[in-house]
Amino acid sequence: MSKPDILLFESYEAWDMEPMQSNFTVHLFPSSGICTDLDQDTRNKITAFAFKGHSKLGAEVIDAFPNLALIANYGVGYDTIDIAYASSKGIKVTNTPDVLTNDVADLAIGMLLAFNRGIVGAEAWVRSGKWAADGAYPLQRSLSGTAVGIAGLGRIGRAVAKRLQGFDTDIHYYSRTQKETPGWTYHEDLVDLAKAVDVLVVAVSGGPDTAQIISKEVINAVGADGLLVNIARGSTVDEEALIHSLKANAIRGFASDVFMNEPNIDERFTKLDNVLLQPHQSSATVETRKSMGSLQRDNLLAFFASRPLVTPVN
Amino acid sequence: MSKPDILLFESYEAWDMEPMQSNFTVHLFPSSGICTDLDQDTRNKITAFAFKGHSKLGAEVIDAFPNLALIANYGVGYDTIDIAYASSKGIKVTNTPDVLTNDVADLAIGMLLAFNRGIVGAEAWVRSGKWAADGAYPLQRSLSGTAVGIAGLGRIGRAVAKRLQGFDTDIHYYSRTQKETPGWTYHEDLVDLAKAVDVLVVAVSGGPDTAQIISKEVINAVGADGLLVNIARGSTVDEEALIHSLKANAIRGFASDVFMNEPNIDERFTKLDNVLLQPHQSSATVETRKSMGSLQRDNLLAFFASRPLVTPVN
Numbered sequence: 001m002s003k004p005d006i007l008l009f010e011s012y013e014a015w016d017m018e019p020m021q022s023n024f025t026v027h028l029f030p031s032s033g034i035c036t037d038l039d040q041d042t043r044n045k046i047t048a049f050a051f052k053g054h055s056k057l058g059a060e061v062i063d064a065f066p067n068l069a070l071i072a073n074y075g076v077g078y079d080t081i082d083i084a085y086a087s088s089k090g091i092k093v094t095n096t097p098d099v100l101t102n103d104v105a106d107l108a109i110g111m112l113l114a115f116n117r118g119i120v121g122a123e124a125w126v127r128s129g130k131w132a133a134d135g136a137y138p139l140q141r142s143l144s145g146t147a148v149g150i151a152g153l154g155r156i157g158r159a160v161a162k163r164l165q166g167f168d169t170d171i172h173y174y175s176r177t178q179k180e181t182p183g184w185t186y187h188e189d190l191v192d193l194a195k196a197v198d199v200l201v202v203a204v205s206g207g208p209d210t211a212q213i214i215s216k217e218v219i220n221a222v223g224a225d226g227l228l229v230n231i232a233r234g235s236t237v238d239e240e241a242l243i244h245s246l247k248a249n250a251i252r253g254f255a256s257d258v259f260m261n262e263p264n265i266d267e268r269f270t271k272l273d274n275v276l277l278q279p280h281q282s283s284a285t286v287e288t289r290k291s292m293g294s295l296q297r298d299n300l301l302a303f304f305a306s307r308p309l310v311t312p313v314n
Numbered sequence: 315m316s317k318p319d320i321l322l323f324e325s326y327e328a329w330d331m332e333p334m335q336s337n338f339t340v341h342l343f344p345s346s347g348i349c350t351d352l353d354q355d356t357r358n359k360i361t362a363f364a365f366k367g368h369s370k371l372g373a374e375v376i377d378a379f380p381n382l383a384l385i386a387n388y389g390v391g392y393d394t395i396d397i398a399y400a401s402s403k404g405i406k407v408t409n410t411p412d413v414l415t416n417d418v419a420d421l422a423i424g425m426l427l428a429f430n431r432g433i434v435g436a437e438a439w440v441r442s443g444k445w446a447a448d449g450a451y452p453l454q455r456s457l458s459g460t461a462v463g464i465a466g467l468g469r470i471g472r473a474v475a476k477r478l479q480g481f482d483t484d485i486h487y488y489s490r491t492q493k494e495t496p497g498w499t500y501h502e503d504l505v506d507l508a509k510a511v512d513v514l515v516v517a518v519s520g521g522p523d524t525a526q527i528i529s530k531e532v533i534n535a536v537g538a539d540g541l542l543v544n545i546a547r548g549s550t551v552d553e554e555a556l557i558h559s560l561k562a563n564a565i566r567g568f569a570s571d572v573f574m575n576e577p578n579i580d581e582r583f584t585k586l587d588n589v590l591l592q593p594h595q596s597s598a599t600v601e602t603r604k605s606m607g608s609l610q611r612d613n614l615l616a617f618f619a620s621r622p623l624v625t626p627v628n
Contacts, residue, residue, distance in 0.1 A: 102458035113424030144416035163480035
């Protein structure tokens with residue numbers, strides 16, 4: 001029996017390519033970026049995409065593949081995929097939830113500690129010889145004993161909260177509805193949450209519903225003694241208002257793994273001292289990337305074997 | 315009533331100096347570093363030291379102050395103070411435990427996450443524009459799901475373990491005796507502990523009993539896939555053996571806040587890529603330094619009021 005034809009977007013590690021090629025006939029998305037650069041005959045054969053979320057996947061691409069039936073996304077966030085359009089054509093979408101939750105939550109705590117404790121600046125202080133020449137590094141700020149707010153209490157928000165419990169922090173959260181929690185304080189308004197805490201961690205899903213929910217008003221409520229941490233999507237933050245506040249020290253800091261227009265982020269961020277910038281690497285560990293690739297393939301294999309999809313989105 | 319005379323070592327923040335000067339007649343340790351540069355009359359008046367632990371405090375200094383009765387140390391570690399000699403002369407020693415436990419444990423977790431997730435290198439990747447120019451930062455390593463060992467299960471070791479529980483890590487520990495724990499695995503041998511874990515965190519007290527307990531053999535047992543984290547004292551590590559292992563990639567990495575001969579640390583550390591270097595800043599937050607100063611003064615005030623010392627060492 002011939003192997004099913006799939007279309008691969010972007011690049012994969014060898015540990016993913018090998019099992020992918022042994023199970024499927026793998027076609028690569030054209031390096032031109034134009035899907036119709038693949039001939040019609042090949043496009044007719046392709047019934048599934050192995051997708052990565054860095055480009056828009058809408059009607060134009062979907063319509064070029066008349067027999068497309070599955071989009072298997074590598075990643076938990078699928079905000080670049082037009083799910084409604086895919087659904088309208090009977091195309092199923094899967095993602096890779098859960099397997100990256102721990103890593104994303106770990107990076108949130110890592111960024112929070114790295115910012116509050118000045119780990120990046122302190123490292124440079126030692127390496128440059130300033131410790132010996134100029135003495136102690138300036139005093140930084142505690143995490144333990146503070147109040148931390150989480151915007152969005154889905155899988156990742158909960159994993160962040162679970163970690164924070166070990167740090168003797170007061171945990172507050174915002175979500176559309178109040179959830180069952182071990183004593184965390186619910187705020188039905190995001191501005192109220194931002195006012196109540198020392199640190200605000202953004203852990204909502206991306207997409208139109210959460211576009212710029214970290215508005216100028218929320219940023220003002222975080223305030224001059226507050227830190228904003230983003231592990232969600234760059235689209236959730238009004239970056240123009242944020243950069244203005246950072247420059248004016250109207251907010252203490254911004255630690256973020258995600259930005260608008262990644263990787264071509266607003267260059268003004270890179271000139272600021274009161275930011276910690278990470279290159280959207282929240283799931284970028286060897287361990288988790290192996291799990292994500294494996295789950296993506298499990299969805300493809302389930303589809304071609306007519307078994308239920310492992311982690312369907314629609 | 316005249317204010318008691320105390321001798322102040324090193325420098326203090328304004329928030330400490332003000333209450334210190336309103337309660338005591340404050341003399342400064344001579345900037346020459348030679349205590350006998352203070353005249354005999356002044357030395358006779360001094361009955362207490364407000365000490366910081368960066369220099370040796372032994373018989374030579376103690377004997378120069380015939381009426382010395384209290385050494386109030388700013389910090390939890392008192393390995394630079396000759397406690398036996400102080401005790402033999404009836405001099406009491408106090409320290410500032412507990413108030414810095416959370417900050418030290420936080421920095422241990424912060425260093426662990428910063429190292430495993432490459433936070434320092436990833437930040438430079440973004441700031442230098444490499445994310446946009448060269449693409450994704452290289453894959454790093456997970457913390458969650460690993461086995462972490464703690465050498466020394468005192469206050470700080472326990473606080474580290476408590477935090478790690480939120481990260482779904484398997485927790486192992488070494489101490490002289492087995493302790494009551496919620497299911498953490500005890501190892502009576504440090505080499506066995508090092509072999510069993512992915513990360514080894516050093517949280518023992520300093521002093522002669524723990525000198526170079528992180529020996530060549532322990533470092534080898536941490537191994538090429540293992541990370542060593544030190545928040546204890548530089549004296550606990552055989553730095554010569556460690557630098558050799560780091561250069562040979564016989565150990566994955568070393569994340570440390572403490573070194574021999576601080577702040578003049580072995581320059582070879584600053585040339586390595588597989589280390590995260592911090593300038594002994596584990597308690598260096600505004601919040602904790604205020605608490606440490608306050609507890610140091612509480613001990614001085616208790617002493618001069620003939621009340622029981624708050625946190626006596628001997």
